[in-house]
Amino acid sequence: MAAKQTVRKAEEKPAAEKIKKQETVNAVPDLDAYSNFYNREQSWLLFNGRCLSEARDSKIVPLFERLKFLSITQSNLDEFFMVRIASLKDQLHAGYQGVDIAGLTPGKQLEALSAQVHDFVGLQYSTYNRSLIPALDKAGLVVISDYQELTEEQNKYLDMYFEEEIYPVLTPMAMDSSRPFPLIRNKTLNIGALISDKKAEGLGKKGKKKKETLEFATVQVPSVLPRIIELPDGSEGKKTVILLEEVIRKYLGILFQHYDVVCSAAYRIMRNADLTIDEDEAEDLLIEIQKQIRKRQWGEVIRLEVDETIDKRLLRILKKEFAIEDSDIYPIAGPLDLTFCMKLYGLPGFEKYKEPPYTPAPVPEFREDEDIFTSIRRQDILVHHPYMTFDPVVNFVRTAAKDPDVLAIKQTLYRVSGHSPIIAALAQAADNGKQVTVLVELKARFDEEHNIAWAQMLEKAGVHVIYGLLGLKVHSKITMVVRREEDGIRRYVHLGTGNYNDSTARLYTDLGLFTCDEAIGQDATAVFNMLSGYSEPDRWYKLLVAPIWLKNDFLKMIRREADNAAAGRPAFIKAKMNSICDPVIIKALYEASMAGVKIDLLVRGICCLKVGIPGISENITVRSIVGNFLEHARIFWFHNNGEDELFMGSSDWMPRNLDRRVEIVFPVESEALKLEVRHILETEFEDNVKAHVMRADGSYEKIDKRGKALINSQAIFCKEAWSKVKKKQNPTEGRRFTPAKTASENRE
């Protein structure tokens, strides 16, 4: 099931040869040519660039929202290093010479990425220093970047604050012949210093000046303390803050009392956090993952960020101890780890510089006077988060847990929130004697520990917990409730594009479908049978399931559009996803484009597909929406010669989704819901505020809005969600022709 196409050997088909081949055989374009694809990592960097562009957009994006975007670019980049760059480094160390979809070896990719990331970081900090800090200052928020700028009053305040709050939790560590270089934890912020023994000063034996002996010392900036410290400020309506590391730097001398602090600088490392789990050999997946998580703290250092003013001697020590190359060292022109910008965003008193908070609307189809199962029995129900509340999803499990007619609840969990009400409901259901089966994906990256804890808690509560599948990640989002009703067993199913996470459901745009369709119920049963280790089904009635089946299903539908176009019938594909980088799917799309199929894609993140390649992808457009909410839904619309087929699901068009994960893509069949989903896609394609359009050279640009009405799809959906509620409450509102009430009705 591995994506054979992506592991081609460089020597088999050098990129140059491929390009040449394409040039000479013009009649039949070589769709395999490396020049037809973008490298996925570089494409991802472009996505992060689009997030950064939001942080830079002073015209449309409110000031504090820009801080949020800057923070996001930082956390994105950290994860990119820990996983993607780490993986490329692993390949390089292993001597792997295969090339990617764009014909680049790991070495070439790392070389290109290093240059791009350096430029990107430069842009992040110019945004911070030149654009955001002055604007914040104007708005009344002063961020002190150097402790020497502090007023006397502020100094006094900090003296006390340091002594009482910070000092007790600091652990300074020095390195000398008896004390080895300490373990520096991944992603932590640290202050490194060179210190010299005060006693060693003065003249030596022969009256010569002693050579200064410098020792390395380091102290971790404690993560238990707030990174931002509010300082007293005499001026009205102003807030002044300083960063924790700057305060520690100020008092560094106190930590090393018999030493002089010669120089100090903040630094941060990023380690390889990609777990290598030998699932076939692992006797207990849970224990194996726990072991690997512990190893993360010792992973290879793949990035070192240092204050750009760092003393060269200090840098030399860090470089040696972390065994890192120059290209992986990032001198930073400002505070390290910009995720603190999210804390700045959270400071009260600046509401006018933020988007007004949005309260998700209730889902009108779920009536207050009836239980959730009755509502679902009446019709399939679509929920669009975060415009609509996530409550029905939680209520679905909660109600099932208590309902005496419910026999069983089954669910897959990938990422859940810290205090998940869903987990609590599942545990309660087990306690109430329901048969509860939950697949907790232990391999969900960076949520492994979290998920292990949930899995163990659920197991204690009597839930049958499945710890994922060997060799596959279960990424599907599905819940099934088996209920005994008067006319027999009925299965209620919720299928989603996003995680069962009530926290992220307020930030990510996702779609969910509640249904009790018999065929979907059968398929849902088969999915859980498969996940429980029972047989794979002989057939799927309605669901498209990865691995094994989904990719072929998609290819068939793409090729059907191509056949229709070739036969002169109308044909189009509109799809929305997070990423597209599966070479087989991309080639099928190229072929469809060549046949005349109009293909419009909304790809938020990675896109290895190129638009506008003459004779290949001229019928393809790619847009990316980066808005206040994270675009996360996956929707697929195939025209099918007028009999439109719409699907939604958890899968992107990436090899990992199609070949190495369990994913579910489900059809939207009700005509009313089809219209709703089409409307969502169409509105997003019309977005000219938050959409970026891919150009033929691979870059993205925002749409020229001059002379056009502004269309911000996310803002539209917010309004629509609430107007739908109002419409249900007052069905006649907005109607031009409202029948007059009779006299008796008026009396009532």
Place this chain on the structure above:
Amino acid sequence: MSVTTFAAIDIGSYNISMEIFELTRKNGLRSLNRVRQSLELGHDTFVLKRISMERLEELTRILLDYRDIMKEYGVSGFRACAKSAFREAGNMYLALDHIYRATGIKIDVLSNSEQRFLGYKSIASRGEEFEKFIEKGTAIVDVGGGSIQISLFDKDSLVTTQNILLGSLRVRERLAAFEKETIHYDRLVEQLIHRDIANFKRMYLKNRKIENIILVGDYFTNLIFQNRSDLNKTESRETFMKWYDHVVSGSPKDIAEELGISSEMSTVLLPMAVLYRTLIDELQVETIWLPGIQLTDGIAYDYGEKKKIIRSNHNFEQDILKAAKNMARRYAGNKAHNEAIVAAANEIFGTVKKIAGLDPRANLLLSVACCLHDCGKYISLVDVAECSYNIIMATEIIGLSEKERRIIANVVRYSTTEIPDYQELRKTELLGEDDYMQVAQLAAILRIAISLDRSMLQKMEKLTAVKKDRELILTVSTGEDFTLEKGIFMENADFFEEIFNIRPVLRMKGGR
């Protein structure tokens, strides 16, 4: 609406399947869930002649899992059936006991005929579809891991059904030692099975034209045209051959990958494909029907019928009776005589069933016994009872369990000879006390019925049976001399009275 949820478990040679059904009068059967786990019990039985402890433990684990799944659907009844992998295992009883103690699941070990009958029932439950299909010469071929069952239909009636001990797993195990010596494994399989199929053809097919074949019983049958829309469809021989060539030319690994099955399973697929192809070739079949059903459908259907939730248009008891009549014909039975006995026995049965606690199934067994009561004459006129007993015990009758066949054989045996005490009988027969009683009751009825046509001239025009106090009044309308029958009747009346505590009394209307 009354809804019953039922689980059918099929313990096969290489798969343990469970299907959960919902049964309602309105909608019949509705499948809610189907699960399957691979377990090569057949490998143990066919090679080692017993089920290993390791596999037994695995089976226990699977059945415990299945119990949990039953709870998910609020199952109110279940039936677990095992087939040849248990039937032929030397440690069958120990294994059954082990499973029962560990899981609380009592496994029914089906006789081959019971097993095939359940499969056949599920196809026939397709109603019109099935009836239409069997209008032309049709063979139902049920390939399991241990054996193949071929049932022939001609003009919508079941002609014969035969079991050949060549299942896919059995063939694989038998050829395992030689497999590496040839690159033409398919030919090896072909040669192994050719003789049996040719014999079957010669004995039962004669000049019958078989146009259709129905492939059932095995989960592999669903893999043949693996495509969402192909299940429950008919296909031409050409399409089948394309699939066959594809399977035979591919390596087990490729086939496994393509069909999404394990490599081990794919090694069973090849012998199965060759079995199917040989049959299709030998029978010169034109159309193939894959109804997409399995034994679990039959188990559930049977349960629904017994609970009177499902009523079939097809009369399965008639099939059993027809099979018995065909058997009687093969052994030169007197058709008119047998029919007269069946009629008389049914009349008597109808009157005594309540007081004796006899159910309709007992009536069927009695009818079969009537048809076969003197089949032993074909072998010996001296020892008819014993010969009839031996013939019945050696011949499978579709739809009857091993025990039922034994009851029938004993009913026939003791319809002319004295029945021994239970203690004596149990020395040679695997029958319980209740079964013994049933043998005695049915034999008593059969004796009276035989006596009423002792001359084999069907002298009775009409027979009515009425119970009056402690008498069973049998009123015979006849215009002929009934002296012989009366005499024989009197000889058997004591035995009847001893069994039912009712004195049979013969009254004549007309005649002498």
